[in-house]
Amino acid sequence: MSSAAGRDGWEVVIGLEIHAQLATRSKIFSGSATVYGAAPNSQANLVDLGYPGVLPVLNGEAVRMAVKFGVATGATVAPRSVFARKNYFYPDLPKGYQISQYERPIVEDGSLEILLDDGTRKTIGITRAHLEEDAGKSLHDGPANASGIDLNRAGTPLLEIVSEPDLRSAKEAVAYMKKVHTLVRYLEICDGNMQEGSFRCDANVSVRRLGAAKFGTRCEIKNVNSFRYVEKAINYEIGRQIAVLERGGSITQQTRLYDAAKDETRVMRSKEEANDYRYFPDPDLLPVALDQTFIDAVRATLPELPDEKAARFARSYGLQAYDAGVLTASRELADYYEAVVRGVGGDAAAAKLAANWVMGDWSALLNRDGLDVGAAKVSAGALAGLLRRVVDATISGKIAKEVFESMWAEGVEADAVIAAKGLRQITDAGAIEAAIDAVMAANPQQLADYRAGKDKLFGFFVGQVMKATQGKANPAQLNELLRKKLAP
Amino acid sequence: MTLHTRSVAELAAGLAAKEFSAVELTQHYLARIEAANPALNAFVTITPERALADARKADAARAAGRAGPLTGVPLAHKDIFCTDGIRTSCGSRMLDNFIAPYDATVVERLQAAGTVLLGKTNMDEFAMGSSNETSYYGAVKNPWNLRKVPGGSSGGSAAAVAARLAPVATGTDTGGSIRQPAALVGITGIKPTYGRVSRYGMVAFASSLDQAGILAPSAEDCALLLGAMAGFDPRDSTSVDRPVPDYAAELRLPLKGVRLGLLKEFLERGLEAATGALVQAAIARLQSLGATLVDVSCPSLPLSVPAYYVVAPAECSSNLSRFDGIRFGHRCKEPRDLLDLYRRSRGEGFGAEVKRRIMTGTYVLSAGYYDAYYLKAQKVRSLISAEFKQAFTQADVLVGPTAPTPAFDIGAKVDDPITMYLNDIYTIGANLAGLPAMSVPCGFVDGLPVGLQLIGPHFAESRILAAAHAYQCATDFHRRLPASGT
Numbered sequence: 023m024s025s026a027a028g029r030d031g032w033e034v035v036i037g038l039e040i041h042a043q044l045a046t047r048s049k050i051f052s053g054s055a056t057v058y059g060a061a062p063n064s065q066a067n068l069v070d071l072g073y074p075g076v077l078p079v080l081n082g083e084a085v086r087m088a089v090k091f092g093v094a095t096g097a098t099v100a101p102r103s104v105f106a107r108k109n110y111f112y113p114d115l116p117k118g119y120q121i122s123q124y125e126r127p128i129v130e131d132g133s134l135e136i137l138l139d140d141g142t143r144k145t146i147g148i149t150r151a152h153l154e155e156d157a158g159k160s161l162h163d164g165p166a167n168a169s170g171i172d173l174n175r176a177g178t179p180l181l182e183i184v185s186e187p188d189l190r191s192a193k194e195a196v197a198y199m200k201k202v203h204t205l206v207r208y209l210e211i212c213d214g215n216m217q218e219g220s221f222r223c224d225a226n227v228s229v230r231r232l233g234a235a236k237f238g239t240r241c242e243i244k245n246v247n248s249f250r251y252v253e254k255a256i257n258y259e260i261g262r263q264i265a266v267l268e269r270g271g272s273i274t275q276q277t278r279l280y281d282a283a284k285d286e287t288r289v290m291r292s293k294e295e296a297n298d299y300r301y302f303p304d305p306d307l308l309p310v311a312l313d314q315t316f317i318d319a320v321r322a323t324l325p326e327l328p329d330e331k332a333a334r335f336a337r338s339y340g341l342q343a344y345d346a347g348v349l350t351a352s353r354e355l356a357d358y359y360e361a362v363v364r365g366v367g368g369d370a371a372a373a374k375l376a377a378n379w380v381m382g383d384w385s386a387l388l389n390r391d392g393l394d395v396g397a398a399k400v401s402a403g404a405l406a407g408l409l410r411r412v413v414d415a416t417i418s419g420k421i422a423k424e425v426f427e428s429m430w431a432e433g434v435e436a437d438a439v440i441a442a443k444g445l446r447q448i449t450d451a452g453a454i455e456a457a458i459d460a461v462m463a464a465n466p467q468q469l470a471d472y473r474a475g476k477d478k479l480f481g482f483f484v485g486q487v488m489k490a491t492q493g494k495a496n497p498a499q500l501n502e503l504l505r506k507k508l509a510p
Numbered sequence: 511m512t513l514h515t516r517s518v519a520e521l522a523a524g525l526a527a528k529e530f531s532a533v534e535l536t537q538h539y540l541a542r543i544e545a546a547n548p549a550l551n552a553f554v555t556i557t558p559e560r561a562l563a564d565a566r567k568a569d570a571a572r573a574a575g576r577a578g579p580l581t582g583v584p585l586a587h588k589d590i591f592c593t594d595g596i597r598t599s600c601g602s603r604m605l606d607n608f609i610a611p612y613d614a615t616v617v618e619r620l621q622a623a624g625t626v627l628l629g630k631t632n633m634d635e636f637a638m639g640s641s642n643e644t645s646y647y648g649a650v651k652n653p654w655n656l657r658k659v660p661g662g663s664s665g666g667s668a669a670a671v672a673a674r675l676a677p678v679a680t681g682t683d684t685g686g687s688i689r690q691p692a693a694l695v696g697i698t699g700i701k702p703t704y705g706r707v708s709r710y711g712m713v714a715f716a717s718s719l720d721q722a723g724i725l726a727p728s729a730e731d732c733a734l735l736l737g738a739m740a741g742f743d744p745r746d747s748t749s750v751d752r753p754v755p756d757y758a759a760e761l762r763l764p765l766k767g768v769r770l771g772l773l774k775e776f777l778e779r780g781l782e783a784a785t786g787a788l789v790q791a792a793i794a795r796l797q798s799l800g801a802t803l804v805d806v807s808c809p810s811l812p813l814s815v816p817a818y819y820v821v822a823p824a825e826c827s828s829n830l831s832r833f834d835g836i837r838f839g840h841r842c843k844e845p846r847d848l849l850d851l852y853r854r855s856r857g858e859g860f861g862a863e864v865k866r867r868i869m870t871g872t873y874v875l876s877a878g879y880y881d882a883y884y885l886k887a888q889k890v891r892s893l894i895s896a897e898f899k900q901a902f903t904q905a906d907v908l909v910g911p912t913a914p915t916p917a918f919d920i921g922a923k924v925d926d927p928i929t930m931y932l933n934d935i936y937t938i939g940a941n942l943a944g945l946p947a948m949s950v951p952c953g954f955v956d957g958l959p960v961g962l963q964l965i966g967p968h969f970a971e972s973r974i975l976a977a978a979h980a981y982q983c984a985t986d987f988h989r990r991l992p993a994s995g996t
Contacts, residue, residue, distance in 0.1 A: 068612060072832040074605070075592045075614060075711040077746050107828050109875070111852055118831020171836070300875035302884060305718035305825055307747050 034260050035228045035237055036189035037149075040202050042181045042212040043156070043220040044087045050155050050179035051078030051121065058218045066158075066173035072116030077306050080105075084179040085310060086320055087211035088128045088153050091181060093321040094209055095148055097132025101314075105153075105307045109300040114158035114171050122154035122182075124301045128310060134205065135329060136197040137347055146198050147186030154180050181211070187226065187237065192256035196249050199223060200351075204328050208353050222247040227259045229267065238263070239273040243280050243287055255280035259287050331356055339363065339373035348381055354395035355380075358402045365406020366413060375409055383423060387430050399430045408436035418497055421445050449496045451503060454487070457495065458507050461486040473510040483508065513538050514674040515991065518583055518731035521677055525572070525582045532568035532582030536561050536626050539584050543628065543675045546994055549656060552670040554589050554647045555597055556629040564626040571624060579758075580738055581624030586676040588667050589630040590637055591617050591722075592711040600713045601633040601645040601663075604833050604840045604859030614711020615743045616680060616722050623738040628676050632666030635861045636830065637687055637715040639663050640933040643924050644863040651920070652695055653992040654958055658917035661691030661933075667725045668695045673994045678726040678735055682712060684719045685818050686912075686937025689949035692725050693912035693961025696951045698978065698988055699725045700732040703969050704944030705750035707736075708743030714829040716822035717748075719941045728988050729950065729978035733757035736971065755972050763976035766800030770977075771905025775811040776936055782915045785960050788953035789911045792962040792981070796909070799980055806905050808897035813890045814938040819931060820874050820887035821942075826864075827871025833859060866927065895943040902967045907977050911936050912949040912961035936963060946971045950978045951987040959987070 049056055052069035069076045092099040106124035132148035156178040161170035183202060189195045203221055206212035214221045228240035243259060246252045258280070263273050277296075278287040326334070328350050335346040335356070350356045359380045366372035384405060388398055400408075408429065412422050417440060428439045440446055448454055461483060462469050472479040483504055487495055513535060516524065524530055540558050547553050561584065568582035592598045592610035594617075599605045613621070621627070634644040642650040642665025650665040652658040653673035660669040664681030668691035671679050681688040683701035692699025700723045707722040714720060724735045737758060742751040770793060777786065797803055835841035835855025842854030860868070874883035901908060913933055923930040940947035945968060949961035962981075966974040982988050 071837055073610070073612075073838070074598070074600070074608070074713040074832070075610065077710050077748075079745060079747050109828050109831060111831065111834060113834075113836050113848065116832060116837065118834060119828050298877045300828070300872065300877075300880075302824060302828070302875055302880070305716075305748075306714075 029260070029264065031232055032229050032264050033232050033234070034190055035187045035230065035240075036192070036195045036256060037187040037226045038185045038189065038195060038199060039224040039226070040183040040185075040199065041222050041224075042183060042202070042206050042214075044084050044179040044181055044211055045213055046081055046083045046087070046179050048081060049177035050081050050084045050153065052177050054177065056178050058215075058220075060174055062161075062170065062172035063174060066176060070116065070173050070177045072118070078121060078304075080307060080310070081179060084153055085128070085312070087179075087209070088151060088181050089312065089317060089320045090209050090211055090324065091151055091183070091206065092129035092132060093317065094205060094324055094327055095129075095132030095134055095151075097129045097148060097151070099312060099317050100126060100128055100130060101312055102126065103128040103152075103310045105304045105310070106301045107304045110297045112157070112160075113169070114160045114173070114176065116158065116173060116176055120155060120157060121304055121307070123152035126309070127152035134198065134201050136194060136201050137343065138197070139193070141343065144188075144194070146188045146194075146201075149184045149186050151181050151183045154182060156180050181206075187228075192253045192260070195225060195256055196253045199249060199252060201328070204351055208325055208328055216247045219247060223252060225252060225256055225259075227256055227263070228273070229260060229263045238267075239275050241273065241276045241278050241287075243278050244290060246280050251280060251282050254282075254285055255287055258285060262287065325353070339377065340370050341373070341377055345377055345381065349377065352395065358395055358398070361402035362406045362409065365403055366409045372409070372413070375412065376406075379405060379409060383426055387427075399433060400426065404429060404435055411436055411440060415447060415449065415496060416440065417445055417447050418493070421447070421493060445494060447496045448491050448494045449499060451499065454491070454495050454500055454503050455507070457487050457490045458483075458500075458504055461490060462507065469508070472508055480504070480508070514542060514677070516677075517727045518678050518734055519728070522579055522583055522734070526577070528572075532565040532572070532626060533562060535582065536565035536584050536628070539628055539676060546673055546675055550651050550653060550669050550673055550675070550994070551648055552632055552650055552666045552673065552675060553586065553629045554599055554601070554632045554645075554666065557596060557627055560596070561626050561628050564621075568624050568626060578624050579734060580620070582626060583624070584626040584628050584677055585620065585735075586628045586631045586667060586670050586679040587617060588633055588664050588679065588681050590633060590682055590713050591680060592713070593617055593627070593630065596627075596630065598630070598713065599646070600637070601635045601647060602859065602861065602864070603646045604856075605713075606646065606840065608839055610711075612711065615708035615745065616739050617711065619739055619741075620680070620735070631664070631670055631679055634663035634665065634687075635864050636713065636826070637663040637682055637684055637720075638826070638863050638867055640686070640690060640930055641918075641920070641923065642666065642691070643920065644861055646861060649920050652917045652958075653994045654695065655917065657919055658958065659694065659920050661694035661913070661917065663687040663691075664699075664725060665691050668692055668697060668699070671695075671697050671725050671727065672992060674991065678724065678731055680722060680739075681725045682715075682720055682722050683937075683941065684715050684721075684822060685941050686934040688723045688725060689937050689947060689961065689963060690913050690933060692949040693951075693963075694917040694959065696954075696959030696961075696987070696990065696992075697725055697727060698729050698732055698948065698950050698982075699723065700729075700736060700948045700971070700975070701940065701946065702736060702740060702971055703750075703946045704941075705748055706740050706946070706969065706971065708741075708746040708749045710743055710745040714825075716825040717829060718825060719818075719822060721941070728982055729948070729975050730758070730761055730982070732948070733761055733975045733979070736975075750969075752969065757972055757975055760972035761976050761979040763972060764800070765796065765977055765980040768801045768907060768973070768977060769905045770796060770801045770803050771806035771901055771908040772803060773811070773901070773908050773910050774805060774807045775809070776910030779812060780914045780932060780935060781911055782955075784955040785911055785913075785915055788955065788960045789909075789962055792950075792952035793909050795984065796977065796981055799984055801977070804904050806901040806908065808894060808901055808939065810890060810893045810897055811939050814894055814942055815931060815935055817887040817890040817894070818934070818938045818942060819870070820883050821891065823867040823871030824875050824884050825871065827868045827875065830860075830864070830868055835859070863927070891942045894939060898939070898943045898945060898965075899967075906966075906970075907974055908965040910963050910965075912963040913937070916955045916958035916960055940965050944968065946974060948974050948978055950981060951990075952985075953987055954990075
């Protein structure tokens, strides 16, 4: 089924539930560490194991992080929120219930803006964000007839961020998810590592006839952990629902799983099989009471937020909105960019040059090598050193690309590469004229043709002189001198 | 004077005067347990080696001049408190094989105070019962009459202290589980304010109601032990960070001028005449000692039993979910699949009363029933709390019966849960409102003890202990022992 099939006349409605693992050092209700990848059950204490008699104690850092998210999204931070128990049996849920917030979440009514393809902005509502504990992991790759349970993850703090059904396409959903991803990393409340499951999402998808007043029946796609899969899963699901409806069928409310290998969603359980979770306030925990002083103190710790930073970049550096968005996608990238700009001189020309390089060659090699900003082989200082040589015309932009590749591969400074390879640009007019004279002498036919009006041959002469100077002739000077010399 | 007829305060004085050693005292109680426990079934685990090791340590501490007021005093813990390395069964087949790898805060604090652990006492399964008949280890007998129940759920602790197999024992009280058995076996019991004593390490029945306390020969003894147990515990979010008064010193607070509030609702419903007469006589005695009497009313109190039997099962249905046969406790043999593992492990591990409450609790929390039952019960609870608060503007201590009748026959009510639940009619209110409450022996009906209940405002343990102490200074009901206790 083509994911784009039969969209005409249909409106898509999507809401996301994002689970962001909070970057606390210990768990939400116990003192166990939360480091990823430890030996199974080595980070599970009696509280995590749900032993008889043990009790949960709330980690204040998790609360602070949730509040930080709340104030950063313009939300209402509840003066009183309540932990509830969500009851169900599963081997990786040690207590037989998950502690979560249900009727009284800590954060309500926030919003974020996304940038659409046409350059307009759209506000996406955040219904709520609540604190909860993660479950453990069941491992089915052991001996036959046996399953393993790893409770290292049990009790890890999560912030579940629930959007309004404001998203109208898979693209918008991804843009919103990226926006949240950027924000939680700016706030340093989540490492955003999707491979390790620190940032994942459930997508609620429905379709309705254009102009219909009521939402269609929705399906929830569970636990998707990459931007690409979210887009593909939603598009598959949209296509599936429209196809069912156009055949005259109806959508049943279901929970579905996305299979990336087959690029399809499959039924996990339908509404009839859904658990009755029997939520009730957890009597082991007091309500979380927050006063305005605390909330204001958290607000005072907010860094410059992505939107603010992007607006400043556009304003101060004269960048397009899209470029400003790209360069502020993470704090590390934005800091890197600003360091390069400063190193090149800080003016508008430097900002433009730095933007082209950071988004261009530098990002390309970073992506090629799969590196984080912090692990880039060319530091901001080194890149600025290279760009200074472009600005002062020591090398041309073209030669700079060659120098940059050496810098990345060998970890050396631009000046060292330029010196070692003799790439310093020829700016001595006499030397360039001599090279032009030699080329003219060697190509009398072309010279005659050019002078007879074949203007296109100008490029041929530029190429020949560059070849003769191993590309080192200053391009602007060469153009000027060549034009003079070729003139009849 | 034989050792075991003394109160804890008197034993502590004897130890301090080096009249006898902790080892001698411990051996004496161990011998009594060995002789009498087979008939009473008060202990499910006896720990003689641990007891003697604790006693030797206590004697050494005393010799080194490091003894506290409780150093060397033997005691028993209700088998609901986790004890590191010693089985904690909770009276259930589910935990028959469970050895906790840690000590409950109560256990830790009393050990730090130098007490000697004699063993763990029998109880209704997971503290669910008012007669101690729901224990996997069989019914406990009332030392005053072996055909009678000792009350529950702390029936083992109550019987052990009444028969002087232990000088004192810990208990827990969710709906009357310390006060009702204390009344039925003729000893003194206190349930402190909710939050006064840490619940950490106490196997949870109903988290918002459970509170640890003491069963002892006298109010003075309760004061001594409570002082060592109480206090803030960062491991229990519901424990309250508030200084612990010197309860023993505050026993001397005068009774003169104390306003006793007689709860109208306590005298209206189901109270047996002879029991009522003894309670009235005890109140008259308190008046003669200087207290004044006012009539007070908590009109919603009659709703406390139904409200309790919604809230407590709801919380228990969730609290007991962790017993799933996976990490600890009973696991069925050769499960076919996960569902079979759950069904049979829990089906085999839990007894009938526990299952009844899990089912009730699951029902009242279900979608569509939550508002009608759980939410309504919580509203009743708020109402009762507010009415108590109002009553305490008129009175300093509320007084009334602890239980409607003296101890009943073993087997008499076991098939009739509603009648059994009505045993808690006078005690549940204090749990719903989180108030401190005591039961004090106030006489006998046909050779069976009757208890007077005292209820105080939040954190007013000193006030009810002092009133009880004044009463006990003027009476000797608490000094009378059953034949097996002499």
